[in-house]
Amino acid sequence: MRFSVTIVLILVLSAVGLTYEIAAGRVLAPFFGTSLLTWTTVIATVLGGFSLGSALGGIVAERPRAKALRDVRTALVATAVLMAVSPTLLGIVHASGARGTGGMMLSVILVFFPASVCVTIPSPLLAKLAIEARPGREGSSLGFVLAAGSVGAILGAVLAGFVTLPLIGATATFAVCGAAALLCLPFLRGADRGTPGVTIAAAGFVAFAGIAGNPACQYESGLSCLHVSQRGPEVRLISDGTIQAAEIVGPETEGVDQVDLALSYTDWLWARMNRDLAQDASVLFIGGGGYSLPTKLLSSRPAARAVAVEIDPLVTEVVRRHMPRASEMIERTGFVAPADADEDGRLRIVHADGRVFLNETEGRFDAAVMDAFSSGSVPAHLVTVETFARLRQIVDGPVYVNLLDAPDGPLARGVQAILRDVYPHVLAVRGEVNARGRTNVLFAASPSPLATLPPGPDGYAPAQIADARAFTDDRGWVGHR
Secondary structure (H helix, E strand, C coil): CCHHHHHHHHHHHHHHHHHHHHHHHHHHHHHHCCCHHHHHHHHHHHHHHHHHHHHHHHHHHCCCHHHHHHHHHHHHHHHHHHHHHHHHHHHHHHHCCCCHHHHHHHHHHHHHHHHHHHHHCHHHHHHHHHHHCCCCCHHHHHHHHHHHHHHHHHHHHHHHHHHHHHHHHHHHHHHHHHHHHHHCHHHCCCCCCCCHHHHHHHHHHHHHHHHHCCCCCCEECCCCEEEEEEECCEEEEEECCEEEEEEECCHHHCCCCCCEECCHHHHHHHHHHHHHCCCCCEEEEECCCCCHHHHHHHHHCCCCEEEEECCCHHHHHHHHHHCHHHHHHHHHHEEECCCCCCCCCCEEEECCCHHHHHHHCCCCECEEEECCCECCECCHHHCCHHHHHHHHHHECCCEEEEEEECCCCHHHHHHHHHHHHHCCEEEEEECCCCCCCCEEEEEEEECCCCCCCCCCCCCCEECCCCCCCCCCCCCCCCCCC
């Protein structure tokens, strides 16, 4: 085999391996969310598979050449099938009852470990062939082999994050990975080709999986896995398996002038905002979600203004398609603008990371609502002392925060510690605890005293939260569920 061919094959298989790893993290989201824990499990499992595959591949490389090539071809066929079937296997494991952290770890190992082993088995033989192709230049040959593996991994990461996952989705990405593995087969000559029908069947299966396989997400981008569901008059926006927003629609409430909030936590936040804010308030919303609260604010206060910072343009697009109240408000008063724009309108939508916006904005606001989520938790960089210190600089009035955690969980404790460090007046309430032991924990923090509210939504009561260390950029929330 020519040296250049071995290098290209190593590069391609390394790219396939990294693309598969990143796609694995994405396809987990609808079932188990995304967090530091899920990504740690995926990376550790896939790297473990790569390690075992390299060891097994080394044994294969020492066999007689014809047998080694046959084994490598078999490994590539297995790689293609296992990668293409990964989303289906994950759904089966989840349907069988895998839940929680333990279920997530078991699912990752059962679904993604075997393909990670198989995709790496060819590498030692290819490295051996590369060195043999240039007698007397073993050192530089080995260096090129290692470089090809690294470059392939970089290409795979870039392709997954910027091309395949945003454009074709996770299910098709797995099928593309399988197809790439099969395309390596014609270059592995000099062995008994085995049964051609097996290879043809594998190719057909991979093609079928990519075309006919159920997408992991109804709407998918590099940042979000979204589903929209409707139960009676209620439209729900679900991101990575967690309800992000809901809107009640019906013929009796046509138009945005009558906006009913569907989620109980938004009722409490609105009651707080309605009590605290002036008619012409300017409010910053970090996290667009379903744009329910901005819609309620602007419909109730014709002189109010809002800036909604949403990291993913796809969320805004889906809201405009499926949530008529928010969509009508966006059409009537909203416009999308860059983070540094100074246009003055009732609803300015900024597609940017919330922390980046806070760092760069020169605007001032009367209040802020922190309601940004990545799957079932708040991004760690949005719950630090530095974040809320910056909010205190640009927001003259109260700040409202929504979390999902246990009633006295580590996230709630850390955020309360932050707010008490930055604001003199802090109150917290919590909703009803669900079957997973989690609930909405809501905070209001202000430079001035907060007035007492009348009884709020059913199930919300003052939260008893213990003291804890405040999160910082250096030692932040790790996202464990």
